[in-house]
Amino acid sequence: MKSRINFIFNAHMPFVRHPEYPKFLEEDWLYEVMNESYLPLLRMMYKLKDDKVPFRLTFSLSPTLCSMLSDDLLNERFCAYLDEHIELGDKEIARLSDDPQRRSLATDYRDELIANRTFLSENCNGRILNAFNELSNDGYLELITTTATHSYLPVFKDYPIAVNAQIETGVLEHSRIFDKMSEGFWLPECGYYPGLENSLKRHNIRWISLASHALALSPDRPERGAYSPVKCPNGLFCFIRDESLCSLVWSDTEGYPTDSDYRDFYRDIGFDLPMDYIRPYMHEPDVRSFTGYKYCAVTGKTAEKNVYDKSKAEWKALSHARNFLYNISCRTRNLLDVLDMDPVYTVSFDAELFGHWWFEGVKWLDDLIRLVAADKGFELITPMDFINEKTDVQTLRPALSSWGVGGYSAVWVDGSTNAGYYRHIFKAIERMTELAERFPSQKSLKQRFLNQAARETLLLMASDWPFIIHNQTNAEYAVKRIEGHIQNVNLVYDNMCKNAVNTEWLVKAEKRDNLFKNLDYNIMNSSHLEEPSPIYTAEF
């Protein structure tokens, strides 16, 4: 039996873009993952390609992330971010002249920044998405899309027009950016509810990935467990996430990233050095933030940390890659007499885990891919590889599920911190639908006004805001964003009801929330669901 591994990476960041400020703290979220995850992952994959190592991986690139990665202003600011942090690296190398261990780490960080900047200009032509597209065209990656703003769909089940708008915008954005259809669809937070497959089928989606209890708790008897994809009754393929394998990596208590030899994420000179020294790289007024210059190993639950030893950590990453494959091979052996096909192991993670949160994650993945390439007992596949083989799979009705804590929606509707916003969010959706139906096919200024309201509605539905509020991390910003988008929809509603357009607001809003340039507000008209999808062309 061959162990077939289906890696799916969900790359997503909420839309954070504030041209009204010269420098904005929350925009650093994007620059940090560009520098620490996306570019290192791309460089790793280009190196594999140069070394002629075969691999197949799937990346979901969210439409909000794609919008930001295509944005001139944010790309300019990212280049400035790189230059600023290279300068900080030079400063650190000088400061640490008597500390060879930390000095060596500072040199590595600075050199990584330089390598990223070079790769961005030479291999990506200034745009990260170009490199993803090239790897896809070369047959290494399957690129897929997700909902427009990474909206967690089960909570919007009663609003099929809004669910469709999220899906359709995601599919259209993907085809606009990559000039090809997305055959798979990443369900944010693996959030699924029975019936969602029909909304996806409308857009020619071939497959989704689900949490493992979607299968174990199905009203139908699963035949092959998570080790084979299944089909929904309408023919949509479902690849079932293997929670057991994922927990080897993604556990805050026992996952590989918690190893004491790995680099500590939180200990950063941005928080540890005097403000007078670090001020030029911080946000005003003296707001400390991450710089990426981190010299400590995880060590343990102590404030006294060991200095990070890179060679030790790299050796550990290789060991963990071997351990991951060892676990898979043990499982495959156990399945020999109960499975009538090669098992498919679906493992999915947020892409930002690799490099950003787990510094050695990129090295781990690189080691794992090279080990797989050298071992005939393993194979990397993408969902479309499997589907194209036309293997017979079971048809089954998946159960309501998500990968959130508890397996359902309790993170996004927690009953205390974030649930109260849904009365406003639902009302905004209802108002947007009402506007689209009362004022169909508007032209000029009113059309722009309504298009902007549709953008604000989609942004309002992002899963990020309730998630952040639930976790109480940057909650103030998330609250501000939710309330801002609600106010924006209400403003358009109130104005349109008076047959007015607030042009001052419109110009500012278009400049700030400038994503989904082709969005047509008529997508929120409920009659839109009765029309054939504009992108529904191929056979399903």
Added chain:
Amino acid sequence: MVLINIESLSDNELRNIAQQEDLEDWNSLSREELIEGLEHLYDEDDDKSFDGITGSSKKKFVNTLTDVQSDNVLSLPGVESLPETYNDTSIHMILKDFNWAYVFWSLSSQQFSELEESGAELILRNTRLDADDQKVAEYDIDVSLSDTNWTVELPYPGFKYRVSLVAVSGGNESVICTSTCLETTCSWFSKHPEELEKDPVFRSIFSSLIMKDRTVIPNRQLLDIVERLYDGQEAVAR
């Protein structure tokens, strides 16, 4: 997400977070007191926001000592703050968990005044329906006119549920508004527990649900299935 252990934060970081969280006397507390205070604070948050399953919340102790910079939308003409109500009468139910739902409602100002004047009592009625939408059972929860939300239990999987807001006055009931139906599902293994005793079933269906620490993933419905037939440890050990 990779989570952080609070003990590993530096003293500076702890003080920053304590200040951000308005922890009393944050500036004069010792390291141990800061950790204890913050853990207490976050535990309270967890208790408020989490019902049922033991597990880690995805909390990250990130320093965000900034007064959030954001476009001040309220400074623009014609923009008002969030309305308290939208002057309509409606009720919604969102599934939180497989057997808990968050319910919220609103009353139009006219409806509110009428109820207030009549002195009617309000009831939140949870109705269980079968596959043909026939009523199977219902239970009532007394709510007040000032209430706007409730978390309700959906005790039996495999049924549909809907909630209604009902006014009761002088022995007469009138339904004010009713939500759409929520459908819950009953898993095949819940209906056929004997199947779980077959070892290949466990290996092929449930082995992918066992975490690295040899526990079943924290999902109440799965735990119920496993606990019903096995001692939990026995199931894990197989």
